[in-house]
Amino acid sequence: MAVSGDPDEPKIPHRRLARARERNRIGRAAAGYLRTLPLWQQFRFLARVGWLANEAGHTIRSYSDEPRALEELKERATVPSSGYDIHHIVEKTPAYRDGFSREMIESPDNKVLVPRYKHWEITAWYAKRNGKFGGLSPREALRNATWRRRVEIGLSAFREHGVLR
Amino acid sequence: MTVKKRSELSVDQIIRRFIDLSLTQHEAVLYLETRPYNRAYLKIKGLAEELEARPGDQRHVLVDLFDHPNPQVRLSAAIYAHPLFPGPAIKVVQSIIDAKRHPQEAEARTVLDYLINGPLEPE
Numbered sequence: 101m102a103v104s105g106d107p108d109e110p111k112i113p114h115r116r117l118a119r120a121r122e123r124n125r126i127g128r129a130a131a132g133y134l135r136t137l138p139l140w141q142q143f144r145f146l147a148r149v150g151w152l153a154n155e156a157g158h159t160i161r162s163y164s165d166e167p168r169a170l171e172e173l174k175e176r177a178t179v180p181s182s183g184y185d186i187h188h189i190v191e192k193t194p195a196y197r198d199g200f201s202r203e204m205i206e207s208p209d210n211k212v213l214v215p216r217y218k219h220w221e222i223t224a225w226y227a228k229r230n231g232k233f234g235g236l237s238p239r240e241a242l243r244n245a246t247w248r249r250r251v252e253i254g255l256s257a258f259r260e261h262g263v264l265r
Numbered sequence: 266m267t268v269k270k271r272s273e274l275s276v277d278q279i280i281r282r283f284i285d286l287s288l289t290q291h292e293a294v295l296y297l298e299t300r301p302y303n304r305a306y307l308k309i310k311g312l313a314e315e316l317e318a319r320p321g322d323q324r325h326v327l328v329d330l331f332d333h334p335n336p337q338v339r340l341s342a343a344i345y346a347h348p349l350f351p352g353p354a355i356k357v358v359q360s361i362i363d364a365k366r367h368p369q370e371a372e373a374r375t376v377l378d379y380l381i382n383g384p385l386e387p388e
Contacts, residue, residue, distance in 0.1 A: 125295050132367020220297055221371060227299040228372075229306040231344060232379040237303070241385065249388050260374035 109133055109145070116151040127156045128217050131163035158183030162215035167265040170255070173212035185219040186211050189254040190247065191226060191239065198244055218261050225257055271315045276323050283312050284330070284338055291337035294368045313345035324349055331357050336369040340376060347380050355380055 110129035117123050130152060134142050142164070146153045153160070162183035168176075177186050188195075188210050195205050204210065214222070226239040233241035238257070242250055258264035274282070286305040293302035316323040328350055330342035339357050347354035358380065361373040 121296060124297075129295070129367065132365075132370075135367070136365050221368070224294075224297040224299055225371065225375070227303075229303045230375060230379070232375055232385055234384050235306075235310065237299075246388060253385075256378075260378070261371045 108136070112149045112152055114150065116155070123152075123155070124220075127152060127160060128163075128220075130156075131160040131217050134160060135164045159216045163217045165215055165263075167259070167262050169265050170212070173214070173258075173264065174208060176213035177208070177211040179213075181213060183216055184213045185216050187214045187219050187222065189258075190250040191242075191254070194239060194242060195247075195250065200247060204247065212258070212263075214258070214263050218263055222257050222261050222263075225261070271311060274315070276316070276319065276326055279312050279316060279323075280326060280330070283309060283327070283341065284333070286312070287338040287341040288335060290341070291335055291369075294337065294372070309341055309345075316345075322349070328353065336361050336366045336373075340369055340373055344376055344380070351380070 110126065110133050112126055112130060117126065130145075130149060134145060137145060142161075146157065146160070160183075176184070180186075188205065189212060190200070190205065190210055192205055196202075227237050229235055229237050238253055242253060245253075255264060269278075271279070286309045289305045290302050290309075293299070293305070313324060313327075316326065324346055327342040327346035330338055331346075331353060333339050333342070340361060343354040343357040355377065358373050358377045361369050362377065364370075366373070
């Protein structure tokens with residue numbers, strides 16, 4: 101286990117774990133911890149976590165990105181980048197289901213580049229019940245909603261996850 | 266083993282279940298598993314409603330969880346104690362955000378927005 105003496109540091113096994121579910125959990129925990137460290141300690145931490153840094157270094161580091169302006173997020177979506185995913189501001193599948201056009205859904209205006217772990221967390225957020233949405237999940241609450249409302253909620257999700265300034 | 270109805274539980278038993286379910290949510294958030302999270306959400310809500318229905322509105326006991334070591338427990342307690350203790354509940358949520366507590370930080374931002382601004386306005 102990688103240990104620095106900091107009680108908040110996640111325990112990273114020295115050997116690569118067999119199950120992706122566990123590797124992803126540890127990767128996200130490492131990314132969350134890295135964000136709390138000053139830059140010089142980030143390098144030290146990554147040097148200690150061996151296999152994890154080799155396998156998911158870009159993804160872990162991208163989690164520490166500062167929030168960006170919307171236009172910058174859209175522009176970055178035009179070029180793939182390690183540790184980042186292209187994300188639709190208005191979720192694709194529900195939008196198709198509710199009859200919105202491919203032109204709107206796949207428009208560059210609807211795509212942003214986000215850190216991979218934050219992409220996963222935002223996707224999960226859409227499925228989690230939430231008092232803000234009357235106890236429904238955001239995805240359920242947006243059924244039959246206008247495009248404008250979907251964009252509003254999508255951008256709000258980005259702000260809450262530290263992606264959008 | 267007979268499972269007691271919520272109405273048959275003591276306040277202490279309700280709080281213990283509240284904590285256990287919040288810890289279930291914490292585990293679910295670690296693995297991004299939304300089904301167990303949502304099942305626990307409904308049960309936690311039910312426990313809070315039971316506390317509210319008790320004589321004297323027993324939701325005030327949730328304040329004791331404001332310094333629980335687990336951030337998901339603190340977050341759940343803040344949500345349901347907020348109607349009685351809005352200021353302290355908001356402070357609890359803000360402290361999770363300020364500490365950048367993974368993985369609750371983003372959820373805490375959503376909760377803070379909800380506590381301050383209420384539910385989403387209909388279109």
